[in-house]
Amino acid sequence: MTAADQDFYASVPISDDFLRLSDPAEFTALPNDWVVGVADIVDSTGEMARGRYKTVNMVGAAVISGAINALGGKEFPYVFGGDGAAFAVSQADVGSARDTLARLRSWAETEFAMPLRAALVPMADIRKAGRDLRVARYAPSAGVDYAMFSGGGLAWAEAQMKAGHNMVAPADTDAQPDLTGLSCRWSNSRARHGQIVSLVIQPTSEANEGDFGQLSRSVLAASEALDRAGHPVPANGPPMGWPPPGIDIDAHVARAGRNLFLQKLRLLAENLFIGSLFWTGLRMGEFEPGHYKRMVSRNADFRKFDDGLKMTLDCDAKTLARITEILEKAQEQGLIRYGLHAQSEAMMTCFVPSAMRDDHVHFVDGASGGYAQAAARMRGFHGFDGTNQG
Known part of the structure; x- marks a missing residue:
């Protein structure tokens, strides 16, 4: 492995124009000796049917926060999927990634009785199977950027994991991943313009990248008509309540x-103090509550390219009808599969390395199943009447 391969992701250009990333030429191929990590919750649909939406999101986000902490702040591409996550690392970091995934599998079972599966898939295997994986970087603000993925490699790696290949075994039952900075203290953001719509769009094998790029631009152009392009989190930040x-x-x-009870008491006291700063707007040293809340909204990942296009939109009925019309036509042509799930609120799970900086990341999903429910509703090409929106 060359130094250039190890530092590959730091060299990928960062764009602040999301629409531009619908162009396949904006993506850069991962080095052949890198490894892709994938993880998701077993039977997440069943877990959500039991009302465990927030827990599902938290365990999914834990995959990312655990990997970030394990790699000591090194830049690497990752994406949050609602009921799981994916990332890619160089050969130098495979050991840390494997250890973290093993600990996460044990932790999720011990803390939440929620089975998590995980795998590490070599890029060489992905390309041997006729797939690829390319990345781009999108910055919603000057403080943070998110990885975007294309090429079909993630979907293939996830399918391999679900088939039992390249699995990472769980660690001992008392193993603990480092999840410092992971939290979910914000209240849900209610829809202000209609419904919170979680949308998952995937290209079929019949679609080339140009076809899917054009379809993505059409959907994004329709969403641009919404207030703040459909951003589901208020510009001044999400609400906060206590407890x-x-x-x-x-x-x-x-x-x-x-001790779990003592930890809960500590968090209640801590959140009461933090909440008082937000409610009063009082500064504490360099921490300015108003600025932090605005950055929470700006940094939120409400849309992403993840071997397809995923969005969580605060969407009015007229725009939703327009988007659905575009998607139905593309699906009839055999270019895509898609699923959507409508709900009244959006939720957020956060990773905050430091409240004094602007590099905190915030993963957005629908509050009653979001992306996982949309993916479960992913339809074939027949029998859809346009009403199955949850």
């Missing part, structure tokens, strides 16, 4: 083997 929703989940995440 915060998901305090039990946060306690499980942060306790690291400590």
